[in-house]
Amino acid sequence: MSGSTARSRLPHECIVIGVSSGGFRALSALLPKLPKHCRIAVLIVQHIKADAGDFLARHLDNICAIRVKQAEDKEVIDTGTVYLAPPGYHLLVERDKTLSLSVDEPVHFARPSIDVLFESAAPVYRDRLIGIILTGAGTDGCIGMKAVKEHGGLTIVQDPKTADVSFLPRSVLHTVSVDYILPLDAIGGFLARMAV
Amino acid sequence: MSDGISGETVMEPTADAERIEIQLLLEAVYRKYGYDFRSYAEASITRRIQRHQALNGYRTISEIQHAVLTDRTAFLRLMHDLSISVTEMFRDPSFYRSLRAQVLPHLKSLPFLRIWLAGCATGEEVYSIAILLREEAVCEKVQIYATDINESALHTARQGIYPLENIQAYTGNYHKAGGKRSFGDYYTARYDRAVMDASLRNHILFSHHNLVTDGSFAEMHLIICRNVLIYFSGALQDRVLQLFAESLIEEGFLCLGSKETPRFSPCASQFEEWDAHERIYRKKSAAA
Numbered sequence: 268m269s270g271s272t273a274r275s276r277l278p279h280e281c282i283v284i285g286v287s288s289g290g291f292r293a294l295s296a297l298l299p300k301l302p303k304h305c306r307i308a309v310l311i312v313q314h315i316k317a318d319a320g321d322f323l324a325r326h327l328d329n330i331c332a333i334r335v336k337q338a339e340d341k342e343v344i345d346t347g348t349v350y351l352a353p354p355g356y357h358l359l360v361e362r363d364k365t366l367s368l369s370v371d372e373p374v375h376f377a378r379p380s381i382d383v384l385f386e387s388a389a390p391v392y393r394d395r396l397i398g399i400i401l402t403g404a405g406t407d408g409c410i411g412m413k414a415v416k417e418h419g420g421l422t423i424v425q426d427p428k429t430a431d432v433s434f435l436p437r438s439v440l441h442t443v444s445v446d447y448i449l450p451l452d453a454i455g456g457f458l459a460r461m462a463v
Numbered sequence: 464m465s466d467g468i469s470g471e472t473v474m475e476p477t478a479d480a481e482r483i484e485i486q487l488l489l490e491a492v493y494r495k496y497g498y499d500f501r502s503y504a505e506a507s508i509t510r511r512i513q514r515h516q517a518l519n520g521y522r523t524i525s526e527i528q529h530a531v532l533t534d535r536t537a538f539l540r541l542m543h544d545l546s547i548s549v550t551e552m553f554r555d556p557s558f559y560r561s562l563r564a565q566v567l568p569h570l571k572s573l574p575f576l577r578i579w580l581a582g583c584a585t586g587e588e589v590y591s592i593a594i595l596l597r598e599e600a601v602c603e604k605v606q607i608y609a610t611d612i613n614e615s616a617l618h619t620a621r622q623g624i625y626p627l628e629n630i631q632a633y634t635g636n637y638h639k640a641g642g643k644r645s646f647g648d649y650y651t652a653r654y655d656r657a658v659m660d661a662s663l664r665n666h667i668l669f670s671h672h673n674l675v676t677d678g679s680f681a682e683m684h685l686i687i688c689r690n691v692l693i694y695f696s697g698a699l700q701d702r703v704l705q706l707f708a709e710s711l712i713e714e715g716f717l718c719l720g721s722k723e724t725p726r727f728s729p730c731a732s733q734f735e736e737w738d739a740h741e742r743i744y745r746k747k748s749a750a751a
Contacts, residue, residue, distance in 0.1 A: 340693045341700070342720050353722055356693075359506035362482075367504045368693045368722050371511070372549050387506040390482075 278393040279421065279461055281344070281360075282307055283388050285381030285411060287314040289431025293451060294327060298349060299402070300455035303332040305462040309349040309377045310338070310358065310366075310388065312379045314403065317355035324351045352379035359387040375407035385411025394419035397461070399454065401425045403435030407411040416443050423447045423454060436449025474499040484524035485512055491528050496538055498733055499675045500545055500614070502699035508545065515544040538745035546659045547586040548690065551629065553636035555721055558689075559595060559643045559740040566716050567599050575604045579683045579710065581674060583609035586620025587633075590649075591640075592687065593663040602666055608681065609670035621669050623659035630657050633669045674703050679710040686711060690720035701728045708733045713748040 286293055290313040301309070313323060313421070328335040338350040344364045354360035356368040357379050374380035385394050385398055386406070398415035400408050402425060416422050422445040427433035429450040438446065449457065485508070487499045500508060512524060520542065521527050530537035549680075553559055572574055582588045584635040589609040596602040604728045611617050634646040650657040673681070674691070686707050692700045707717055708730045717734060734744040 313544070339724075341697050341727060356722060357507075359504075361504060361506050365697075367506055369510075370549055370690045370693070371507065371721075383510065401567070404682045449513075 269318065276396055279307060279397050280346075280463075281388065281392045282309045282397045282399060282458065283411075283415070284309065284384050284399045284401065285373070285403075285408040285433055285435075286311070286401040287377075287381075287394045287405055287407070289402035290314070291323065292431060293401045293425070294323075295330060296451055297320045298327055298331045298333065298335065298456070299419045299457050301331065301333040301349070301462055302312065302459065303347070305347045305422045306332055306357075307462045308344045308346050309333075310344070310352075310384060311343070311349060312352045312358060312377075312381045312384045314377050314379070314381075314405070314407070315354045317378070319354040321353075327351070329393045338366045338368070340366065344365045352384065354379075357383040359383060360391050361387075362391055364391065375405060377407045379406035382411040382436065389414040389418040390421060392418075396420035397423065399425075400429035400436055400439045400442075401451070401454075402432050405430050405435055408435055409439050412439050412443045412445065416445070421446050423449060423457070426450045426456060466725045476561075481524060482509075484528070487674050488512065488524055488528045488531070491532055492538070492541070495532055496542075498542060498673070502675065502696045503694055504517070504617050506698055507694055511545055512541075514562060515541055518544075520556040536570065543613065543615055546611075547616060548582065549660075550584045550587045550690075551636070551642040552587045552644075553590070554591075554689075555741075556636050556639035556641075558640075558718070558721065558741045558743075559591065560639075561738045562718065563595060563599060563641050563744060564742060565738050565741075566718075567596075567601065569714075571601055573684065574604065574687070576601060576606045577681055577683050578605060578685045578687065579681070580609045581672070581686060581688040581707075582605060583598050583611050583617075583620055584613070585616045585668070586623075586669075587625065588687070588689065589667055590622065590623060590659050590663055591637075593667060594637075594642070594649055595640075596666075597663070605666045607667045608683075609669045612671070612673045612675075614671060615673075617671060618670050620662075623661070623664065625657050625659070625745075627655050627657050628650055639701065652681070655659060675699065681710070683700055683710050683715055684712055684717045685718070687718040688720075689718065690723070693720065697727070701730070704728045704729050708746060711746040713746060717744045717746065718742065719744070 324337045335349040337353045338358050360368050424436045424439050424445045426448050427436040430436050493499045581588050637646040649660050704725050725734050737743040737745045
């Protein structure tokens, strides 16, 4: 663990979350822990079929105190809001902290891709970014977590033993020396403390 | 000399240097060849340039700049990677259903119909539109202008030959889009390729057009430009939407991608929502 608590520093500004199989349950358990007025923005890539519509965003918005919505192109990233990548689109962070979308080819068979979001967010938020990988199959997310780490961000992986599907968190642990490996409910508690 | 500063500052100099290199590369491309990518959304174009760098074995972005300035083929390769777009037939089937049910009935009575498909890429979308128009029996009085910035994509579009492996997905989309026949009626399988029925091209004019720098070229009744604006900065989106507003007749229709909207643009007031969910807009008449 590379503790970043020793020296005084600016608070974290943004959390990026990547999740694949098992994500519906994991996000439904995690996001309700975030308070309504939160001084942090959350950007999420959940691997999902292109024709899935906006059910997931509406469901999460219903069960969460914090506002949850599907990301729109050129939208200004606002604190206290959770943005989900729309099905069929990559979600990217611009230098001016707005969001943009793309329909470039899938990355590791995924669109939206976790790597695309994380790699674009890392140079913008640098050490004010938290990258989190939850349950999932596949390897999309490994390169993205590496980028978060290299730009000074905090990295957290769901303990593979507690993940519905452990392949993705395991793959990330093989690729990056992350800061924390935590069970899902501990990640929730961590975020709740970070966000107020 | 760095006392008191360097130890405290968290810096990632490589990222910023690379950003400068990318800006210089795009400036070089513009000044040497006239293609202006400087107002594209930065995150996506950065990703595309990095991918081009990796695939072509350039060590730095500056190396691409040097290659592009001194070697036209290097420029063409870069140009291809920066401007290619991924598309499919009848992508977003519900959009085509809406086009069929909500838009075409208002255009059918016109003596002649001009349609501009801006950013047609490799042509999948324009063949989809041509099929739909044929099924709605309006294709005889239609001129479709299919334009793109990417010459090699246009070449593919003109040929209308696609990998057979994609046809199964396209067939599914076609039926979800309200297709009235068998999708097999519109192509011939030849080895591992699907060759689109050449007669679909009778009313399509493919041509090179650059949305960033070129102007309006005809009065359109319908403009379709899907998943192109998302690659542009806000300012460039405004310019292109204004170009569309100028190119449309009064009460002409504008179809954007499912995540695109003129709402944030200064020319929003010139359009009314026609089918908000499918991102179909209608240009207001001057009297309104």
